[in-house]
Amino acid sequence: MLDAKGQEIIVEIRDAIIVTFNHLRLSCSASSKAIIKELERIDHLFNLYANRSSGMIDPEGIEALCSDLEVDHTDVRILMLAWKMKAEKQGYFTLDEWRRGLKALRADTISKLKKALPELEKEVRRPPNFVDFYSYAFRYCLTEEKQKSIDIESICQLLDLVLGSQFHPQVDMLIDYLKTQKDYKVINMDQWMGFLRFCNEISFPDLSNYDPDLAWPLILDNFVEWMIAKQS
Amino acid sequence: MAKTVDLEKGWEEMKKGMAKLKATLEGQSDSPFDSEESVKLYTTVFNLCTQNRKSDHTEYAAELYKRYRSAINEYINETKETWHIFSERTSERWSNHNIMVRWLSKFFSYLDRYYVVKQSLPNLAEAGKACFHDLIEQEREGGQIDRDLVRSVVSMFRDVGVSGIELYENDFEVYMLENTSVYYARKALDHILVDSCPDYMLMVEQCLKTEKERVSHYLCPSTEPKLLEKTQHELLFVHANQLLEKESSGLSRLLEDGQVCISISVITNGLESVSTIFREHVTSIGQALVRNAADEASHKKVESKDIVGFPEQVFLRKVIDLHDKYLSYVNGCFMNNLIFQKALDEAFEVFCNKQIAGVSSAEIFATFCDRILKKDGGSEKLTDEAIEETLDKIVKLIVHLHEKDLFAEFCRKKLSRRLLSDRSVNEEHEMSLLSKLKQQFGGQFTSKMEGMVEDLILGREKQVEFGNYLRDNPHENRGTDMSVTVLTTGFWPTYKSSELNVPTELIRCIEVFSRFYTSNTRNRKLTWMFQFGYCNLIGRFKPKPIELQLSTHQAATLLLFNTSERLSFSEIMSQLNLPSEEVKKPLHSLSCSNYKVLIKEPDNKAISSSDVFEFNSMFTDKMRRIKIPLPHTEEKKKVTVDVDRSRPFAIDAAVVRIMKSRKALGYQQLLMECVEQLNRIFKPDVRLIKKRIEDLIHRDYLERDEDDVSMFRYKA
Numbered sequence: 001m002l003d004a005k006g007q008e009i010i011v012e013i014r015d016a017i018i019v020t021f022n023h024l025r026l027s028c029s030a031s032s033k034a035i036i037k038e039l040e041r042i043d044h045l046f047n048l049y050a051n052r053s054s055g056m057i058d059p060e061g062i063e064a065l066c067s068d069l070e071v072d073h074t075d076v077r078i079l080m081l082a083w084k085m086k087a088e089k090q091g092y093f094t095l096d097e098w099r100r101g102l103k104a105l106r107a108d109t110i111s112k113l114k115k116a117l118p119e120l121e122k123e124v125r126r127p128p129n130f131v132d133f134y135s136y137a138f139r140y141c142l143t144e145e146k147q148k149s150i151d152i153e154s155i156c157q158l159l160d161l162v163l164g165s166q167f168h169p170q171v172d173m174l175i176d177y178l179k180t181q182k183d184y185k186v187i188n189m190d191q192w193m194g195f196l197r198f199c200n201e202i203s204f205p206d207l208s209n210y211d212p213d214l215a216w217p218l219i220l221d222n223f224v225e226w227m228i229a230k231q232s
Numbered sequence: 233m234a235k236t237v238d239l240e241k242g243w244e245e246m247k248k249g250m251a252k253l254k255a256t257l258e259g260q261s262d263s264p265f266d267s268e269e270s271v272k273l274y275t276t277v278f279n280l281c282t283q284n285r286k287s288d289h290t291e292y293a294a295e296l297y298k299r300y301r302s303a304i305n306e307y308i309n310e311t312k313e314t315w316h317i318f319s320e321r322t323s324e325r326w327s328n329h330n331i332m333v334r335w336l337s338k339f340f341s342y343l344d345r346y347y348v349v350k351q352s353l354p355n356l357a358e359a360g361k362a363c364f365h366d367l368i369e370q371e372r373e374g375g376q377i378d379r380d381l382v383r384s385v386v387s388m389f390r391d392v393g394v395s396g397i398e399l400y401e402n403d404f405e406v407y408m409l410e411n412t413s414v415y416y417a418r419k420a421l422d423h424i425l426v427d428s429c430p431d432y433m434l435m436v437e438q439c440l441k442t443e444k445e446r447v448s449h450y451l452c453p454s455t456e457p458k459l460l461e462k463t464q465h466e467l468l469f470v471h472a473n474q475l476l477e478k479e480s481s482g483l484s485r486l487l488e489d490g491q492v493c494i495s496i497s498v499i500t501n502g503l504e505s506v507s508t509i510f511r512e513h514v515t516s517i518g519q520a521l522v523r524n525a526a527d528e529a530s531h532k533k534v535e536s537k538d539i540v541g542f543p544e545q546v547f548l549r550k551v552i553d554l555h556d557k558y559l560s561y562v563n564g565c566f567m568n569n570l571i572f573q574k575a576l577d578e579a580f581e582v583f584c585n586k587q588i589a590g591v592s593s594a595e596i597f598a599t600f601c602d603r604i605l606k607k608d609g610g611s612e613k614l615t616d617e618a619i620e621e622t623l624d625k626i627v628k629l630i631v632h633l634h635e636k637d638l639f640a641e642f643c644r645k646k647l648s649r650r651l652l653s654d655r656s657v658n659e660e661h662e663m664s665l666l667s668k669l670k671q672q673f674g675g676q677f678t679s680k681m682e683g684m685v686e687d688l689i690l691g692r693e694k695q696v697e698f699g700n701y702l703r704d705n706p707h708e709n710r711g712t713d714m715s716v717t718v719l720t721t722g723f724w725p726t727y728k729s730s731e732l733n734v735p736t737e738l739i740r741c742i743e744v745f746s747r748f749y750t751s752n753t754r755n756r757k758l759t760w761m762f763q764f765g766y767c768n769l770i771g772r773f774k775p776k777p778i779e780l781q782l783s784t785h786q787a788a789t790l791l792l793f794n795t796s797e798r799l800s801f802s803e804i805m806s807q808l809n810l811p812s813e814e815v816k817k818p819l820h821s822l823s824c825s826n827y828k829v830l831i832k833e834p835d836n837k838a839i840s841s842s843d844v845f846e847f848n849s850m851f852t853d854k855m856r857r858i859k860i861p862l863p864h865t866e867e868k869k870k871v872t873v874d875v876d877r878s879r880p881f882a883i884d885a886a887v888v889r890i891m892k893s894r895k896a897l898g899y900q901q902l903l904m905e906c907v908e909q910l911n912r913i914f915k916p917d918v919r920l921i922k923k924r925i926e927d928l929i930h931r932d933y934l935e936r937d938e939d940d941v942s943m944f945r946y947k948a
Contacts, residue, residue: 148930188930197941215899215942218922 039099041108046098057093069114076161077117080124083136090140125166131196137162138192149186152178159195167199177223184219191217205231239292242280243299249273250303405455412443412462439463511575514558518583521550529589544588548600552625555580577632584632594635595868598642601626605647605662607655619661627668634915636673637882638875644681645871648725649864651688652717652764659685673912683723691717701748708748714741718749718758730762732784733809735791762788763814771829775852780829781859785810786818790829793847801843812841819845821862827853829860879914883924886910891934891946899925899942 002010049061057065066073085101087093093101105120107113124133137158141150150158156175163171174195178184184191194217202210207228212221249269281293416439423432443463447456525547558579562572585593604614604622614622633639650656662685670678695715702708734742746758765784769791770777782790785808792799792807799807805815816839823832823845831846832839886909890902897905903921910916925944928934937943 188926190926190929190936213900215936215944218919218926221919221922 038103038108042099042102043095045102045108045110045113046093046095050095055095057098059091062091062093068110069117071114071117074161076165077121079137079140079161080120080133081117082140083124083133084120087140090143134162134196135189135193138189149188150192151186152184155187155192163196163199167204170199170204173205173227174223177226181219181222181226183222187219191219194220239280239295242276245276246273246299254307405458408451408455409458409462412459416463507569507571507575510558510561510572511579514554514576514579515582517554518551518579519586521547521554522583522586522588526588529591544591544596545600545603547588548596548626548629551580551584551629552622555625555629580629580632581634584629585634592635592638592872594633594638595642595871597626597630597633598639598646601643601665602646602650605657605665606650607657616661619657620664623661623665623668627665627672630669631672635875636677637878637913638872640677640681641871641875644684645725647681647684651684653766659689677913680723683720687719687723688717694718697752698745698748702744708744712737712741714738714745716745719761727761727763729759730785730814731809732762732788733807734760734762735788737791738784771851773851774849776856778851778853778855779857781857783818783862785814786822786860786862789815789818789822793830793845798844798846801839801841801845804845805841817862819843821860825860827851827858827860879916880920880924882910882913883916883921884928887921887925887928888933888946891944894946896937896943896945898940899944902944 046057049057049065051058051061062078063073066075066078071077081101082090082093084104085093085097087097087101102108102113105113105116107116123129138150141154141158142148156178159171159175178187198216198220205227207224210216210224212224249272252269277296280296419439423435440460440463443459444456447453447459451459525543528543528546558576562568562576587593588596601623604619604626630636630639647656647662650662656662663682666678666682666685670682698716742760749756749758762784767782767784767787769780769782769787771780771790780787780790788808789804792804801815801819804819805812808815819830819832819839822828823830824837824839829848829851831848833844833846883906886906887902890905890909891897902925903918906921907916907918925934929936929944932947934944935947937945
């Protein structure tokens with residue numbers, strides 16, 4: 001049984017809890033109001049670029065978006081944006097994807113989106129994300145349903161886009177080789193991932209730590225052979 | 233003009249200078265050794281050597297050179313204790329030594345530039361080091377040397393070198409190995425002529441042991457394999473032939489006399505080296521055989537280059553003999569020792585897979601078997617036993633072939649031709665070869681060929697049945713005697729069926745047989761292969777009728793002339809309904825070869841589409857029955873192409889099999905198991921396996937493990 005003092009304390013505690021709870025409620029509604037506002041603005045932004053009939057942002061819309069962002073539509077940052085949105089179809093953004101991406105970036109206006117791009121780039125280039133982004137880039141380019149490989153020309157462009165800034169010399173030589181060789185007309189996902197591993201692990205241009213007896217894709221074995229022949 | 237300097241006086245100067253240098257190094261001198269003094273010393277040497285050019289003062293130079301060497305030696309001796317006692321400062325000692333050598337050689341560098349070059353002596357720096365090598369040589373000759381001294385020197389080399397081992401290897405080891413070679417070459421020459429083989433082998437054993445010991449005592453362990461290799465090379469390989477062939481005591485003689493067994497067991501370590509000699513010896517004989525055969529083959533006429541001719545057959549006979557001979561050595565004198573068996577196998581593997589004149593070894597072997605099993609077996613007529621024996625031996629050799637699947641395919645093609653043209657010696661021998669192959673390489677290897685032979689055996693039974701059928705149904709009997717061989721499609725090589733317009737006389741026979749066959753069997757479809765059949769026609773020539781043994785195509789061509797005397801090429805072609813190549817062949821044999829049954833206009837040796845043919849009613853021959861041969865073209869390229877195409881599938885199957893049972897496997901492991909499995913059929917190319925694995929990944933049979941890129945998983 002509590003004495004008077006004890007009861008006083010309990011009341012105080014109770015009041016404190018009530019006050020805190022009320023504060024929380026208020027701030028929740030405040031922030032939830034803010035959130036609702038944000039979502040509205042994001043949707044509004046979507047509608048600016050979306051195609052009326054399809055309900056999606058199509059290539060034309062994306063081009064408009066790019067010009068507003070002052071970014072070239074072939075810029076890798078658009079691809080990064082697509083990655084953030086987890087966009088499935090190349091050249092199109094659905095409302096869900098749009099919401100997902102912009103919410104994650106905390107951008108509900110064009111200027112905020114533009115400002116978010118550098119940070120996005122940094123995020124993507126962080127090692128665990130980059131591997132995911134890299135494999136996403138490949139999948140994003142598969143346009144047909146059962147398609148599993150991408151033609152050499154497109155692969156070269158993709159390589160340059162995705163790895164060009166980070167691994168310029170490797171990408172240059174690789175593209176040169178891919179355009180010259182005749183063994184492969186398309187590249188599959190396994191080979192694509194192999195390229196990244198190659199750039200990350202193999203010292204260039206001496207290639208001294210490359211071991212063809214390991215499980216590298218055959219195309220890289222051929223590439224190394226070609227490079228060594230070229231260098232001598 | 234410098235004043236003439238007396239040698240002794242000059243030498244006094246040098247000695248003073250060297251003493252000063254020594255003192256400086258030992259930290260005992262007050263004044264440092266400066267450049268003026270060193271120039272003075274250099275000048276002294278220069279003067280000594282160059283003065284009085286008129287007379288030959290190279291004796292001074294020679295003397296100085298000698299004294300230089302003894303100065304170094306002296307220095308080594310003097311400082312011997314310091315080497316031991318101050319072993320912590322060994323690097324200091326060594327660098328001091330080096331500095332000494334360097335400076336001295338600077339003083340004496342004039343010598344280096346002129347005298348040494350003239351006399352081709354080792355230059356001064358090398359000479360300085362050579363003193364140590366001499367020590368080793370001394371020991372080899374049985375002298376006692378200060379081993380500890382040498383050991384410290386060696387460890388110094390090792391420790392001082394910039395990247396550790398380099399100094400040792402470049403400065404010391406290289407020279408030591410060279411010296412070793414020279415030493416043992418000399419020793420070998422001394423002994424090889426005098427010693428009997430067993431004694432020589434004993435000596436070799438002893439030398440190897442000594443060198444090993446030397447390494448463990450005072451040399452660097454990395455030297456051991458190189459040292460042993462050099463020793464072995466000089467003592468054994470260089471004289472391998474002599475060892476083997478030595479008149480009364482050579483290895484081969486001993487092998488014959490069975491005495492080697494004893495000596496071999498004495499040499500415990502020597503087994504390896506002897507087996508290596510053995511292998512090299514056999515390999516070199518084998519390769520010589522290959523070269524001979526290639527030479528002979530290249531002298532053949534250009535046209536017949538594609539057909540395997542006799543030099544290849546002779547080659548294989550010699551290879552068989554070679555194998556017999558050396559196998560007997562392995563079994564007898566080397567007492568079936570595995571090392572020697574392996575050496576023999578390795579040797580044979582090397583030269584049994586060589587191409588000769590562009591013909592693959594697989595084809596050579598197949599042609600050899602073909603000849604043995606043909607009725608007119610080339611140049612040799614063999615008894616049944618001889619055939620069996622030869623087949624036995626050739627199968628043993630086939631084990632060494634890398635491309636067994638190619639061999640099997642050639643075999644099958646040739647078997648088909650033998651069976652279809654009835655040129656096989658007899659079925660028992662065919663089955664015997666097949667069962668031998670089956671024993672060695674498994675049922676899959678021979679199943680198709682066995683099927684082929686069985687087809688023929690069954691075919692004969694069928695023929696009897698057909699005869700009965702005709703007897704029982706006389707209205708079916710059309711008067712033309714016909715026999716049919718039914719082949720099971722899967723067993724035989726694929727042939728395109730001939731679209732020949734069948735002559736009327738034959739049509740009825742075909743219909744009769746078809747009726748018989750379908751009454752007898754169920755769910756079978758017959759496709760007629762006229763290109764393999766043969767006919768006997770009676771040609772009613774004016775001089776006398778002659779029976780012609782022809783192929784069906786030839787017969788069909790001739791039968792056209794029953795209705796018209798003259799026919800053009802295009803008419804013949806359209807009436808026969810065959811492609812132009814298939815028409816040219818029979819026409820050629822009938823008009824341009826030995827038997828001109830048809831007259832050709834124009835009368836040249838080639839068939840062209842504008843030619844016209846006429847029945848030669850005046851044709852005759854002294855024989856009443858003649859066979860007009862139709863040359864066949866060997867589809868060699870096709871065989872190789874077919875086999876090449878089948879290999880990726882074999883690899884796929886092997887990989888899937890392995891992965892299915894192992895679920896997950898590392899790349900290297902998978903590769904190894906794949907190669908092992910496929911080696912019974914062919915030697916797979918590693919790159920092709922890699923390619924197939926990638927293809928299987930693409931087709932979702934396998935996947936790479938997410939965490940470990942060198943690991944693959946089976947996708948159920």
